[in-house]
Amino acid sequence: MTDLAAQVRDGYAFAGAALDLGALVVDDRGEPAAQVRIPLAMLNRHGLVAGATGTGKTKTLQVMAEQLSAAGVPVFLADIKGDVSGMSAPGTPNEKITARAAEIGQDWAPEAYPVEFYALGGHGTGIPVRATMTSFGPVLLSKVLGLSDVQASSLNLIFHFADANGLPLLDVKDLRSVIQYLVSEEGAEQLRSLGGLAKQTAGVLLRELVAFSDAGAEDFFGEPEFDTADLMRTAPDGRGVASILELPGVVTQPALFSSFLMWLLADLFQDLPEVGDVDKPKLVFFFDEAHLLFKDASKEFLESITQTVRLIRSKGVGVFFVTQTPKDVHPDVLAQLGNRVQHALRAYTPDDAKALKATASTFPHSAYDLEEVLTQLGTGEAIVTVLSEKGAPTPVAWTRLRAPRSLMAAADPAAMEAIVQASPLRPKYAETVDRESAYEKLAGKLTQSYPQATPAPDAAPTQTYPQGKGVVEKVLGSSAAKSFIRAAATAAGAAITRQIFGTARKKRR
Numbered sequence: 296m297t298d299l300a301a302q303v304r305d306g307y308a309f310a311g312a313a314l315d316l317g318a319l320v321v322d323d324r325g326e327p328a329a330q331v332r333i334p335l336a337m338l339n340r341h342g343l344v345a346g347a348t349g350t351g352k353t354k355t356l357q358v359m360a361e362q363l364s365a366a367g368v369p370v371f372l373a374d375i376k377g378d379v380s381g382m383s384a385p386g387t388p389n390e391k392i393t394a395r396a397a398e399i400g401q402d403w404a405p406e407a408y409p410v411e412f413y414a415l416g417g418h419g420t421g422i423p424v425r426a427t428m429t430s431f432g433p434v435l436l437s438k439v440l441g442l443s444d445v446q447a448s449s450l451n452l453i454f455h456f457a458d459a460n461g462l463p464l465l466d467v468k469d470l471r472s473v474i475q476y477l478v479s480e481e482g483a484e485q486l487r488s489l490g491g492l493a494k495q496t497a498g499v500l501l502r503e504l505v506a507f508s509d510a511g512a513e514d515f516f517g518e519p520e521f522d523t524a525d526l527m528r529t530a531p532d533g534r535g536v537a538s539i540l541e542l543p544g545v546v547t548q549p550a551l552f553s554s555f556l557m558w559l560l561a562d563l564f565q566d567l568p569e570v571g572d573v574d575k576p577k578l579v580f581f582f583d584e585a586h587l588l589f590k591d592a593s594k595e596f597l598e599s600i601t602q603t604v605r606l607i608r609s610k611g612v613g614v615f616f617v618t619q620t621p622k623d624v625h626p627d628v629l630a631q632l633g634n635r636v637q638h639a640l641r642a643y644t645p646d647d648a649k650a651l652k653a654t655a656s657t658f659p660h661s662a663y664d665l666e667e668v669l670t671q672l673g674t675g676e677a678i679v680t681v682l683s684e685k686g687a688p689t690p691v692a693w694t695r696l697r698a699p700r701s702l703m704a705a706a707d708p709a710a711m712e713a714i715v716q717a718s719p720l721r722p723k724y725a726e727t728v729d730r731e732s733a734y735e736k737l738a739g740k741l742t743q744s745y746p747q748a749t750p751a752p753d754a755a756p757t758q759t760y761p762q763g764k765g766v767v768e769k770v771l772g773s774s775a776a777k778s779f780i781r782a783a784a785t786a787a788g789a790a791i792t793r794q795i796f797g798t799a800r801k802k803r804r
Contacts (some may be wrong), residue, residue: 303329307689314362317696318399325695327400337682338613346638349676351387357699367699369535373583381702383410406700409530410537416514419541424521428464432797449496458791462733466517469733518728523562553587567610577611585616586623601627620650637670661691
């Protein structure tokens with residue numbers, strides 16, 4: 296055994312449970328005695344899986360997700376190309392898998408894992424995942440719409456107006472109706488009372504939302520809203536459920552799906568209790584196409600991402616960002632990613648060469664010339680360093696990775712549909728609900744009088760706006776509507792409490 300092999304063997308010999316990634320490569324062969332692993336207890340210290348297209352990142356995620364499931368840890372994966380759906384079916388043995396397993400010391404056997412398929416807004420095969428506009432909040436919506444700082448600030452004021460006046464924003468048409476009211480003659484006084492919101496800016500926001508709706512975004516917002524607690528499930532046999540979000544239907548709206556993933560993380564952060572250091576994470580969240588999250592992000596948005604990633608560790612959640620190079624991830628976030636699996640990079644252009652050099656500089660010192668090695672890695676190989684059980688970086692290891700036990704291809708569509716139809720979550724989320732919200736209130740569709748409600752003694756006073764005319768007068772000006780608004784505000788704590796990213800804390804039913 297070489298000195299490097301002995302160093303890797305000892306550096307990855309953890310006392311507790313761990314995920315097995317593969318074996319050290321020595322002279323172009325796997326060294327079974329030098330296994331490369333990640334301690335289960337350190338997975339909530341977050342990580343990065345990176346590499347050029349076609350280098351094996353998706354299979355690495357699959358290998359990790361399988362072992363996490365086997366250890367009783369739920370996982371979440373966004374399936375961009377549809378390949379990860381194969382986790383639901385056992386793998387197919389072949390000569391290549393048999394040879395690799397023998398070379399690296401893997402005890403390979405075909406196995407299927409418990410999965411739940413989700414589809415953003417119901418676009419695709421899966422349980423529909425939706426968020427209400429109120430819960431999603433103005434910060435993430437500004438990112439989706441690509442708003443300027445001034446426009447984003449104005450959108451925040453509009454959400455504040457809706458929150459303060461008991462106008463629930465459940466879907467896109469609710470937000471559009473509030474903006475339409477504010478730019479109308481009837482809402483002119485309220486618009487002036489908001490201070491920094493100009494009529495022209497409100498008009499721009501309205502046009503952006505119309506275009507957003509025309510692009511098919513209506514389906515992504517509404518009720519029933521997804522409860523992120525449903526990601527924390529285990530199967531009857533104790534294995535963690537792999538929640539797979541199918542995304543082929545929304546690849547044309549990358550900002551939307553990346554922001555939705557961030558909303559899921561922010562919602563988990565708000566709801567989960569502090570647990571500190573744990574023997575194994577409560578959930579591992581794989582954030583695919585991570586570069587889209589950071590692209591054109593404002594300073595405030597980046598600060599919110601950094602805060603979420605830094606603090607969610609204490610909630611028992613591990614986050615792995617998946618992208619091409621570490622350069623795609625903001626430095627403040629990258630600094631928190633202690634577990635690294637870096638697949639091959641290409642250096643075809645000057646920009647590629649810069650990215651290669653930057654990637655090599657993010658690893659601890661090693662005997663490798665990483666700028667050279669990173670261009671020589673084969674498919675299914677990676678440069679790995681993780682955090683040991685003591686929190687120190689392990690030796691940098693050129694690793695030949697294990698093969699997934701489940702199917703390394705898309706699952707059969709009929710089998711996926713059968714899983715969705717049999718899901719216990721289907722009755723909860725399958726049918727959309729369109730209850731009374733801002734649209735109905737501002738359209739004058741109130742068909743009943745609301746009973747007078749006595750506000751709680753400690754309820755904050757509601758702001759009274761001058762009465763408008765016609766329909767809006769009936770909605771915002773009538774005593775019945777004011778009583779309803781006060782009651783709604785009191786029930787919600789007088790105002791909606793907005794947390795990180797401006798997302799709203801939800802009351803779980």
